[in-house]
Amino acid sequence: MQGIDISGLAVMNNHSRYCCFSLLIFLILSSSFYFSTAQNITVTHFLRDSETLISSNAVFKVGFFSPTNSTNRYVGIWYNIGNSDHDLEVVWVANRDNPLNDTSGVLKVSDEGNLQVLNGQNNVFWSSSNDADSSHQGNSSVARLLDTGNLVLLSNANGTIIWQSFDHPTDSWLPQVSFTVKEEADQNNSVALRSWKGPMDPSRGRFSFGIIPRNLPEFFTLDGDKPYWRSGPWNGYLYVGVPFMHSEASTGFNIIDNHDGTLYVAYSVGDKSLFERFELNYDGLVVQKFWDNDYNEKGKWEIKWQSIESECDVYGTCGPFGSCNPHTSPICTCLQGFEPKNMAEWSQGNWTSGCVRRMTLQCNNTAGKADKFLWLKHMKVPDYAQWISTANQDDCGRKCLENCSCLAYAYYSGIGCMIWNQSLIDIQQFSGDGVDLFIRLAHSELVKS
Numbered sequence: 479m480q481g482i483d484i485s486g487l488a489v490m491n492n493h494s495r496y497c498c499f500s501l502l503i504f505l506i507l508s509s510s511f512y513f514s515t516a517q518n519i520t521v522t523h524f525l526r527d528s529e530t531l532i533s534s535n536a537v538f539k540v541g542f543f544s545p546t547n548s549t550n551r552y553v554g555i556w557y558n559i560g561n562s563d564h565d566l567e568v569v570w571v572a573n574r575d576n577p578l579n580d581t582s583g584v585l586k587v588s589d590e591g592n593l594q595v596l597n598g599q600n601n602v603f604w605s606s607s608n609d610a611d612s613s614h615q616g617n618s619s620v621a622r623l624l625d626t627g628n629l630v631l632l633s634n635a636n637g638t639i640i641w642q643s644f645d646h647p648t649d650s651w652l653p654q655v656s657f658t659v660k661e662e663a664d665q666n667n668s669v670a671l672r673s674w675k676g677p678m679d680p681s682r683g684r685f686s687f688g689i690i691p692r693n694l695p696e697f698f699t700l701d702g703d704k705p706y707w708r709s710g711p712w713n714g715y716l717y718v719g720v721p722f723m724h725s726e727a728s729t730g731f732n733i734i735d736n737h738d739g740t741l742y743v744a745y746s747v748g749d750k751s752l753f754e755r756f757e758l759n760y761d762g763l764v765v766q767k768f769w770d771n772d773y774n775e776k777g778k779w780e781i782k783w784q785s786i787e788s789e790c791d792v793y794g795t796c797g798p799f800g801s802c803n804p805h806t807s808p809i810c811t812c813l814q815g816f817e818p819k820n821m822a823e824w825s826q827g828n829w830t831s832g833c834v835r836r837m838t839l840q841c842n843n844t845a846g847k848a849d850k851f852l853w854l855k856h857m858k859v860p861d862y863a864q865w866i867s868t869a870n871q872d873d874c875g876r877k878c879l880e881n882c883s884c885l886a887y888a889y890y891s892g893i894g895c896m897i898w899n900q901s902l903i904d905i906q907q908f909s910g911d912g913v914d915l916f917i918r919l920a921h922s923e924l925v926k927s
């Protein structure tokens with residue numbers, strides 16, 4: 479039965495119980511044909527446009543699809559749950575930049591042992607060999623869709639994975655997908671997901687998602703090469719700039735320092751994890767979706783969390799030394815001790831130039847009174863945190879005060895001491911959780927209030 483989309487039939491029956499009888503017979507008859515091709519893809523068993531291959535747990539499907547309102551044909555992986563062929567939840571696309579314009583396509587293993595998408599004229603539209611890390615294995619390779627939604631190309635000689643879709647995500651991060659980032663990599667090498675261009679176009683869009691190698695691991699969404707959203711640093715359990723995670727029993731993330739200049743980043747959420755994923759939308763939002771089986775008796779994909787809830791989540795909305803609070807009007811204020819850099823722009827709601835310091839810091843000038851720290855609670859800490867080794871929070875504050883270039887510090891469990899020595903950007907006031915942030919100010923700024 480694995481070749482038949484059982485859930486699809488159930489939905490059809492709901493809609494028109496009688497007319498579908500002949501269709502049902504057709505599907506049962508054709509299922510024997512499906513059966514012969516649905517287990518794996520090899521040089522001789524290839525997948526035609528009209529066929530799909532279903533994982534043995536029946537959760538995922540690989541086949542040809544067209545996005546809504548498009549006639550382009552793509553090979554993709556989507557969920558085989560709910561009304562899956564109507565509301566496609568595509569999690570991976572092979573030929574995202576190179577669609578077929580008709581239904582003559584096939585997905586097959588080439589004589590050289592690569593997984594390929596070809597059209598009716600045998601033109602190659604996509605090949606696993608385009609990915610630098612795959613190697614030619616001879617024609618004994620076989621491709622399978624695993625229960626996790628991973629399309630793998632195996633060497634028949636020893637079962638080794640030659641290539642896998644999990645190493646080449648498109649816009650979705652499925653549970654069990656892990657990736658390795660170089661700590662010193664440029665932004666291009668740390669990209670994990672790349673958005674679709676639009677709702678009907680899976681080709682590479684403007685937005686990407688990954689870990690920008692900074693002092694502390696942190697997720698970023700980039701719009702082109704500019705930061706669009708950041709998660710705040712990782713503390714070994716959660717991202718400190720994502721308040722939602724503080725209430726989660728388990729975030730599912732793991733980051734391991736491989737001690738070879740690379741980080742291993744993984745996401746998995748236990749047994750039910752197949753029905754949950756992260757997606758980078760074409761409009762730049764990272765969305766965590768889960769399958770709500772009980773919804774309206776049919777089930778539905780629902781949003782559990784999204785990266786941008788308000789303008790305050792957009793990177794640097796209030797500029798340097800500005801702080802954002804979505805519950806105030808206007809949303810941007812200058813940190814205490816700072817004033818708008820350009821009052822005309824600021825009062826018109828253009829906050830990008832941010833704020834400047836009113837009273838210069840004394841630093842360690844013994845003639846004046848020593849600088850003090852302004853204590854802000856429940857904050858999204860600014861970008862560009864640097865980690866330094868300290869014994870405790872007091873020690874962190876002392877080390878910051880002793881160092882003329884230290885403008886702020888924070889101490890957080892799992893991370894320790896973070897200090898900042900440049901413009902403080904992308905600060906947000908949360909209504910709970912977050913981090914205690916200490917901003918260095920001239921002594922007189924603090925006695926004033």
Ligand SMILES: *[C@@H]1O[C@H](CO)[C@@H](O)[C@H](O)[C@H]1NC(C)=O
Binds near residue numbers: 520634
């Ligand atoms: C592919 O699946 C078919 C049908 O189940 C099976 O007969 C064949 O041995 C499989 N081939 C490989 C290489 O696994």
Ligand SMILES: *[C@@H]1O[C@H](CO)[C@@H](O)[C@H](O)[C@H]1NC(C)=O
Binds near residue numbers: 546547677678
């Ligand atoms: C598809 O086209 C219909 C009719 O033109 C339109 O109402 C709908 O919004 C379109 N869907 C998408 C995803 O663009």
Ligand SMILES: *[C@@H]1O[C@H](CO)[C@@H](O)[C@H](O)[C@H]1NC(C)=O
Binds near residue numbers: 579580597601
């Ligand atoms: C479809 O694409 C092929 C090349 O892949 C091209 O020769 C053909 O003209 C296209 N057909 C249409 C209707 O655009």
Ligand SMILES: *[C@@H]1O[C@H](CO)[C@@H](O)[C@H](O)[C@H]1NC(C)=O
Binds near residue numbers: 590
């Ligand atoms: C693949 O198999 C065909 C015939 O089965 C053979 O002629 C060819 O040499 C093989 N190719 C490789 C790369 O092993």
Ligand SMILES: *[C@@H]1O[C@H](CO)[C@@H](O)[C@H](O)[C@H]1NC(C)=O
Binds near residue numbers: 615633635636638
């Ligand atoms: C499996 O075979 C390939 C060549 O076909 C080889 O590169 C690889 O090292 C082998 N792996 C193991 C675990 O033997």
Ligand SMILES: *[C@@H]1O[C@H](CO)[C@@H](O)[C@H](O)[C@H]1NC(C)=O
Binds near residue numbers: 665666
């Ligand atoms: C990153 O990729 C973009 C577009 O492909 C390119 O213009 C840019 O030079 C690359 N940056 C680096 C540091 O390689």
Ligand SMILES: *[C@@H]1O[C@H](CO)[C@@H](O)[C@H](O)[C@H]1NC(C)=O
Binds near residue numbers: 823828829830
């Ligand atoms: C906001 O101010 C910046 C800096 O002066 C300027 O580059 C930008 O065009 C302004 N944006 C708008 C929407 O006026």
Ligand SMILES: *[C@@H]1O[C@H](CO)[C@@H](O)[C@H](O)[C@H]1NC(C)=O
Binds near residue numbers: 882
């Ligand atoms: C301030 O500290 C720096 C080193 O941290 C030192 O070089 C400088 O002399 C000190 N200045 C004063 C006024 O103490």
Ligand SMILES: *[C@@H]1O[C@H](CO)[C@@H](O)[C@H](O)[C@H]1NC(C)=O
Binds near residue numbers: 882897899
């Ligand atoms: C002050 O902090 C900066 C980093 O913010 C660091 O590079 C520098 O070495 C520190 N100076 C001292 C004297 O610790």
Ligand SMILES: *[C@@H]1O[C@H](CO)[C@@H](O)[C@H](O)[C@H]1NC(C)=O
Binds near residue numbers: 883900
């Ligand atoms: C901040 O500290 C880093 C690392 O010590 C240093 O490379 C950078 O020049 C410093 N920036 C400023 C503005 O002091």
